[in-house]
Amino acid sequence: MKESTGNRRTRKDEGGSRSLGRLLLALAVGVLSLSGVPGCLAGEKEPEGGKSFVGTVEGTAPEVRLLRGLVTALKPESLDLTLDGSPDESGRVRRLFFEARGVRQGGVRIDRLRVEALFVQLQEEKDAPSNPGGAPEPGNLGVKSAVQGYFEGRVTEKDLNDFLLGATLSSGNSQWKDLHLDLRPGGFTASARFSTGAVSALVEIRSRLEIQERDRLRMEDYQVSVNNADTDMALVKEALEKAQPLLDFRDFPFPVRLRHLDLDEQSLVLATQTPPSLFPGKTLTYRAR
Structure with a gap:
């Protein structure tokens, strides 16, 4: 028996951006x-x-x-x-x-x-x-x-920051502490204390987000500043790339095709079309x- 979807609403927007999915x-x-x-x-x-x-x-x-x-x-x-x-x-x-x-x-x-x-x-x-x-x-x-x-x-942004407050996130040999996230239409900005071995720095990230192949969410065109100066610091960018994709649905138990990503200053919504x-x-x- 086939499921009728004739009366179902559909999302119009495909792209969008968002964070920590x-x-x-x-x-x-x-x-x-x-x-x-x-x-x-x-x-x-x-x-x-x-x-x-x-x-x-x-x-x-x-x-x-x-x-x-x-x-x-x-x-x-x-x-x-x-x-x-x-x-x-x-x-x-x-x-x-x-x-x-x-x-x-x-x-x-x-x-x-x-x-x-x-x-x-x-x-x-x-x-x-x-x-x-x-x-x-x-x-x-x-x-x-x-x-x-x-x-x-x-x-919501509030719930994300309540979670990040005091949290330590690890990526390989790197650690991120004192994280704070600001959602914005199309992307996000974030600040954190980044450390790896003898290196410790205040890192700020500005990024848009993009759905890739309808089953992954990635940071795109991100900009990084360290101690208030723009940088191509390899250790920081390597740690960010290891965190990609931010979200991956390829192992989900049924086909999910992400199409809609909606960001404003208060919350983030991720959905299928x-x-x-x-x-x-x-x-x-x-x-x-």
């Missing part, structure tokens, strides 16, 4: 590449749709186990999961959508993440919960693969409290 990548991969060993979808057959959970997600229906897997991976403040029906016996579901807010990934807060996937194959996570004295409890479910996927993520679309279906909700 790897934080969104880490999030997205953590969500939809929950690696594990495929297994049967053991558990009750009755649907548990339309349920709401606060604090914990309990239940053995496949859709509840999928919600629990997403909550475990993302640690969101809230998450709404919509399916067009319960997964079948082999773990297939035709369409799913979720929106997560206040996601924590690698220490950074992601303001909003929206994902839609079509013709999805689910799988059990590697480690199922134990049940002493009885049969093993069915584990959480993750997404093994999907025919198509749509993605949109938003991170066709944005995720909520549809009527079975919805499960989670609130941290």
Whole structure:
């Protein structure tokens, strides 16, 4: 059965620019590449749709186990999961959508993440919960693969800088400390204390960002100043190149083709040309409290 997309909105802009997209990548991969060993979808057959959970997600229906897997991976403040029906016996579901807010990934807060996937194959996570004295409890479910996927993520400048404050990022033998980021339309400026061995300097970077081959995000035409002087300092540029691409979707479990990059002074939005679309279906909700 083919999925109708006739009423779907599409993004008009392809290019754009933006920064530190790897934080969104880490999030997205953590969500939809929950690696594990495929297994049967053991558990009750009755649907548990339309349920709401606060604090914990309990239940053995496949859709509840999928919600629990997403909550475990993302640690969101809230998450709404919509399916067009319960997964079948082999773990297939035709369409799913979720929106997560206040996601924590690698220490950074992601303001909003929206994902839609079509013709999805689910799988059990590697480690199922134990049940002493009885049969093993069915584990959480993750997404093994999907025919198509749509993605949109938003991170705010404030949340990025809250994460960077006091952080140390390493690239090879180099370290970046005291980082501060200023988003701007088309790119970003950033400052940091760069050190490698006996060299330590205050580095400022001005760069635009560009989507490459629809699955990577790179810094382009960046300018570097060290201690308030323009420089071609090889060590700094080598460290920056090692950080490229900032975001890489080539290993994403379903085809994602990035087309839309929107930057302003407050936030960064990265999306596929066709944005995720909520549809009527079975919805499960989670609130941290």
